[in-house]
Amino acid sequence: MKKILILSVIAISIMACKDTKKSAQNGSKKIQIPQQEIHKELYGFWVGDFATAEEFEYEGDMNEAVKKLNINxxxxxxxxxxxxxxxxxxxxxxxxKISENGTKISFVLNEPGTDKYDGKFEITLMGDTLIGKWNAYKTSLKWPEKEFKLVKKAFVYNSNLMLPTEADYIDWTDHKMVESLDTLEDGTVDSLGANTFYRSASEGIFKINASSTLLKEDDVKNLRKLDLQIIKNTIFARHGYAFKKQTLRNFFDPVEWYVPVKNNVDNDLTPIENKNVKLLDRFTNYAEDNYDTFGR
Incomplete structure (x- = not known):
């Protein structure tokens, strides 16, 4: 019995020593202090054109390849x-990471690499502009390198924002070919070739605000299909929806107030907007488009 008691005391002493040693080791560990944030003045949205070097040099009005980039x-x-x-x-x-050389600030930012269009951004702050290049990880892409110039821009939802009236809203991605025929004096029919017709929007898109006004059927029943689609998507643009469809990007990317922020804004819509979206969708199902010829 005495022997068992002695062994128990020894075992307890050994365990106590281990606990003491463990506590000492834990106490000697360095406390991890979060790194201090720097350059908070650069936080926020930086927005601008995103294109190849050749596309940046093109000065035409219909460069559909130039996209709007937002780096947050x-x-x-x-x-x-x-x-x-x-x-x-x-x-x-x-x-x-960020690097600083005197007053020069530069960034190298990497996308995850899990999407075929992922790549690396190399950015330099020049005055109030971020300029740089993006290189795709997959060099086999059609455009593996692009350039950008971004300025800081705040995003604020404003129900009164409207599309600029000086622009033409023509869907260059949707067209139909119509052959032009001419009857000659001898009665034969001569083909003059085919004309290209594109669908276009009317001035109704500048008059109807589906974010601030609850629409009635009479407001939309005579509109073209493209009108209805633009009015509806202007709601989404006000909330910073990032459009995937080329046609909509052509319409909204050039707009000064438009900032693409996120991929889903369904929960951001107001009760008026939700009701108007349903009305516009219902009439879009039955509306027709107007096609006309435009020079390209």
């Missing part, structure tokens, strides 16, 4: 930069 800088520390890119309706997380 969320956090900067000495070792890490956390951001997000939004372009062509595609939202991707970014992580990278």
């Amino acid at each position: 800088i969320k956090k900067i520390t000495k070792d890490t930069v956390i951001a997000q890119s939004v372009v062509s309706g595609n939202s991707r997380p970014l992580i990278g």
Whole structure:
């Protein structure tokens, strides 16, 4: 019995020593202090054109290849930069580093690589503009390198925002060919070739605001299908919806107030907007388009 008691005391002493040693080791560990955030003045949305070098040099009015890019800088520390890119309706997380050389600030930001269009952004702050290049990880893409110039822009929902009236809203992605015929003096019919007709919007898109006014059937029953689609998507554009469809990007990317922020705004719509979307969808199902010829 005495022997058992001695062994028990020894075992308890050994366990106590281990606990003491473990506590000492834990106490000696360094406490991890979160890194201080820097350059908070750069946080926010940076928006501008995203295109190849050749597309940037093109000065025409119908360059559909130029896209609108939004880089949202969320956090900067000495070792890490956390951001997000939004372009062509595609939202991707970014992580990278900041480097400073005197007054020069540069970033290298990487997309995850899980999407075939992912790549690396190399960015330099020049005055109030972020300029740089994006290189795709997949060099086999049609355009594996693009350039951008971004300025800081706040995003604020405003129900009164409207499309600029000086622009022409023509759907260059949807057309039909109509052959033109001419009857000659001898009665024969000669083909003059085919004309290309594109669907276009009417001035109704500048008069109807589906965010601020509850629409009635009489307001929309005589509109073209493209009118109804533009009025509906202007609601989404006011909320910062990032459009995937080329036609809609052609309409909204050039608009100064439009900032593509996220891929889903369904929960952001107001009760008026929700009702108007349902009305516009119902009439879109039966509306017709107007096609006309335009020079390209």
